[in-house]
Amino acid sequence: MRLPDPGRSRALVLGCSSYEDPTLPCIPAVAGNRAGIKDVLTSPWGTGLAPEHCLVLEEADHVRDVIGSQLTTLAGEAEDMLLVYYAGHGLIGPNGELFLALPGTRGDLAAWTALPFDLVRSALAGAHARNRVLILDCCFSGLAINDYMSEVTSAVRGQLEVVGICTLASSPANRPSSAPPGEQYTAYTGELLDFIWHGSADQPELLTLTAIHEHLVLALTSRGLPIPEQHNTKTIGHLALARNRMWAPTAGQAHVGTRHSAPHSLRPAAARIAAPTAAVRVRAAAARRGASPIALVIVAVIAALASSALVAYWPFGNSQPSSSPPVHAAISTITIGAGKDPWGVAVDPSTGTAYVTNFRGNSVSVIDTATNTVTATTGIGLGEAPTGVAVDPATNTAYVTNLVNYSVSVIDTATNTATATISVGLGPGGVAVDPAATAAYVANFGGNSVSVIDTATNAVTATIHVGEYPEGVAVDSAISTAYVTNSGGNSVSVIDTATNTVTATIHVGPDPEGVAVDPSTGTAYVAIGGGNSVSVINTRTNTVTATIGVGSGPWGVAVDPSTGTAYVTNSGGNSVSVIDTATNAVTATIHVGKNPRDVAVDPSTGTAYVANLSSGSVSVIKS
16 A cells, blocks of 8 residues: 655645525535645645645636646646545436536536536546546536446556556435535545544554545444445555554554655644654655556545544653652553543643543543542634643643644633634644743644744744654753654754754654653653654753663653653553663553553652543553
8 A cells, every 4th residue: 555656646626615506505515625625635644745736726716617727737747646526516417427516507507517527537537647536525426436437447457556446436326415504524525534634543554545435434324324335446445545643553563655754643643633643754655657557546425424633742741860760550541532532631730630632522631630530521612633732830721732723722721711722833733831931832743843832922923943744842941942853854853942943953763753851850752653762862962862662653751850750652552661761771561541642740749641542541650
């Protein structure tokens, strides 16, 4: 399986939400479809196309000649994959043929005023791209699977990496599509987006066309919607459209394809957005050029849908090691709830409270650390796919990154309500607060940047360019320095928070994820997701002084300076490695829930809290 080569692939996104003909009802959700599909195709955790290679036509440009001109241009440029997406009304002509409705289409004159599906098919058939994908989310799109497919079957025989025909249809040719009133997306596209943004713990690192179809069959039919159809030959179904945000490598398992310094995060998880999983920017191997047989993928979608979302990660730590390592054990498991996907966690020692972001639940769970019970769950005012969370005890404020909305929600922890929303960069994940500087730092995974927020005014005061795919962020207030892991660059950016400039870049192992700082010893700890290890950094010299082997797929890291202990979550091993920071030795491996992500420590009690993404729980570890 592989992803399309982003540099040699093109996409055209079409969708009509309003029509002049009163017999054709408006479909407001189609506007959301267009934006959502673009996000998937252009995000680094999705297909990874450059924005200029993914053309989204405005409503007014949906006329035959404009569509024809743009599609012809893209067809001439695409070499690996050409994707065309359309959402709107599908109409049946006098001879049973399919037409795609445009804003000016008349229902009684479809053959004259709509876009003949045959023109789109012909453009795909004449394209140079090795793989062609057509997604039709419209009524009667089942007609896309018909005898005409036999016209191109001879073109799929050859020595291609991905060959064959894959035809997906959301329903039979005589069934209408579903666009639930008030929903952001139509049914089929919404379910497709939701699956890609969140990922699945049951799927491998890449979400292929076949995997997507199989999920849609289960999801849509369980809602009483038409059964999607698939026609697949050869191996074209192994072509992927996105990385699985919830994927975590098992012991000894490597990432698929070129890791292009790939984070198996953001997901949904380093997803997705964090991620949630494998936010790995895996580049497809360079495809052969020249005359080749053609792989034609027709994804014809008729019916239905409703929502979507995403993911990311981060960690923190604080102050003074003890002489002998304490004994640690998991003393409690706090149930957050099925389908919520707890991702980030932060502790406020002053109030005895822990805050857990629920990636899929679009909410934050509040835990009383004295009783280890959930006392509140708030989602009001939050965005989609909340991932990272950091707390400022001095102001009773929590900051939550919303992966999908490119924003940060500000929560008053006294009332557990969102008081502000701050726009930041693309795909925000990790977040850390420096109370002394009244600033919060947000790692924007998709923007290769860090947003600096003035916590007194809730305004972004600076945007700092860092390395590729920044994931985690931690701050050492004592030396006015922030540390940012760059999962795609295998490095850590060192930021002078007084000037908001990068002063050094420290090279570490493959796919660095979480980072935590111990100010008392001048040490930073970085989870190396692709190396099953932790890099130990001397923050005074900005050099790596040790590498500690841990479990499979290390993700989050937190430090308890009072006990001289570091905690590292192993997402692929369902465990936490406990490190004695005085000796840099692993003193214990503690079994926790499935796919652990973030970890935070309450320094007043020496208790660690671990968010278990796939188990819907938080593990409590006590020394």
